[in-house]
Every structure is written in structure tokens, then in C-alpha cells.
Amino acid sequence: MKCSDISKMYGLPETDPHHAEVQAHLRGCFICRARWDDQDALRRLIALKRYEQPAPGLEARCLAAIHLRLAAQPENTGWWRTTLSAWPVAFQPAQLVWAAAAAVLLLLGGVYVLTPPSGSPGPARPAPALALEGHILIQPPDAPPLTLPGVPPMVVAASNREPARMDYGPGAAVPVNYPY
């Protein structure tokens, strides 16, 4: 350790790992020893200020003033803050992130478990006899002839469109001429 390093070590506690090294240098360097002692004397002189004592009754005055000032403050606590504060463990932000991640994973796991696999048949549903898409009636192939109460029977005729170029989805798509 050099003399210039020693000047930055004043006030080093005995527990510091550099303490032994500093003491070894001081034993061999008269100038550093003298400076070290001067610094120590100065530190002890400044430390005499600790004998300055506050006026009696400081605690009572502080408590009274703090009570008054806290009572004058509006209570600004949201429900989330109250809930977090009441929690017996004070979470670190990193812990909160992990907790949130765990909650999301649990939620996703729950959704996965409750959702039936896509290959399995769903609940039995009767096939619709008739589906209406725009002005096109779409009938399943095995559906009975179309009759609606109160509506005159519709005439199924060849379309003037070109069905080959149109995609009507599953089932036979039958263009309908409306009676007007």
C-alpha cells in the first residue's frame, strides 16, 4: 500500500479487510503515522459535538406535531394499497413479477384443462333443416322440401348465375327466384 492510498483510509474500522495492511504501513512510515494521528485527533475533536443535547421534551413535541399533521392529511389509500399493506409479507417488485407470472400460468392451465380437445365430438345438435345466407337458401342434401307457413311455395329454378364459380359452403346451394 502506498502513502497516497493511506490518506483515503482514515477512519477505517478494524473489521475492514484493509485494516491490517494499513496498520502494517503505519508501523513502517513515520510521516503517514503522524498524519494518521492528526486525522484521528481531528475526528475526536469533531466528535465532541455529540455532547450537544436537544432541549427537553423533544419527543413529546415531535409526537404532538406529527399527530396534528397526519390528522390534517386526507386519507389517500386505494383499496389495492390497503389490501397490499394488510398482506403479512412485504413483497419485493421482483417477487410480485414472479407471483403475477405464476398466476397467469395457473389461469392458462385452468383454461387448458377445462377446454375439451378439438377432435372429440361436442354435444349432439340437430342439423339445421335450413340456413339462410343473404338471398341464397342452403339446404342439406337430405332436407325435406322447403315449405314455410304463410309463405307461398317457392319455385326452385335454375340460376342465371354461375354456381360453379361460387362457394356456398357445405350442402347443396340452391339459388331461389323470389316471387316478385
Add this chain to the structure above:
Amino acid sequence: MNEQNETTPPPAEVPDEGELLQRARRRDRAAGDELVRRYHGRIYNLLYHMTASREDAEDLTQDVFVKAFAALHRFRGGSSFYTWLYRIAINHGINFLKKRGRRETLSLDNLDQAIERDPFYVELRARESPVREASLAELQNKLNVALQQLSDKHRTVVVLHDIQGLPHPEIASMLKTSEGTVRSRLFYARRQLQQALKEFAP
């Protein structure tokens, strides 16, 4: 032995700090009061040595606790409560000093007469030094004037280390700086103090 155990009163139950903080967060007044009782003395001393004014120090001490209680929900235990409170006090004190600017008049606390039994003071009085002639009040005044001549940052480390006896790592944690910076500030502050107090210090 047994007799002694029977006559010894059970130790008074000291509430755990974590529990006190939980209760204080729920605005439990008794818990808040206990925290004030525990730390007001040290916070007052810190602010008094920073400002050299007992009135300012008392007002600032109240401010620090009011601020701390208002922000208690943000304290998550990353450091000790004491370090966190000190940090609030240091920042509040430095902000106050910036607003106050230079003020020559000091408003000093009374000196405890126990100083006359302090080994270093006794040694100083015994030496051929101006302390032998100076009254305690003069010495106190000199020390305070010298300390007030330092910059706020340098004064803070001197107060924390030389007066309050805190170790370098703790000061570094409070000031959110490195130990090297703390040592360097102490070195330059002491060099300045040595000049200001050369008649008392060797």
C-alpha cells in the same frame, strides 16, 4: 440460581420492527408513535448537525416522519427502515439547506456537562492548547462554524461518520454512492476542517 430467576422481572416485550411497520401501514397510531420514539433522537441530531439550528432541526424532524409515514407503503424492506428513514432525512436536510442558503447565526443546543469527562477533551485541556483557555461555549461555536463552512455533501459525511459513528458502507448505502466516494469526501472535508480548526486540532 432459581431464586434469582424468580426475582428477575421478565424482560419488557419490545415490538419487532417488521410488525411495527405493518401496523403503522394500517395507520396504527401506537405503532407509529413507537417508531418516532425509536428514531427521533438520531434523526434530530443528524439534522441539527447539518443545519446548526435547533428550531430548523426540530421542524425538519417532524417533516421527515410525516413524509415517511405518507410513503410507508413504498417501503418494501430493500434496506433497513433506519437506513430508509436516514435517506429521507438527508435528502430533506440538503434540500432545506439549498433553499436556506448561507446563514451566519447559529442556534445551538446545550452542551451536556458529560463532555468534561470525555477523555479527549480532558487531554486537550491538559495540553498547551487554546482549548485550555477557551470556554466550552467558544469551542462549541468554533466547531459549528467550521462544520457550516463545508459543502452540504461534505458536511453530511462528516456528521454521519465522525459524529454519529456510522461505518463507511452504511453511509454509502444511505447516500446511494460508493464507499470510495464516501472516503474521498471525508478526506477533503477533514482537510478543510483542519484548516478551520488549526488552533484546536494539532
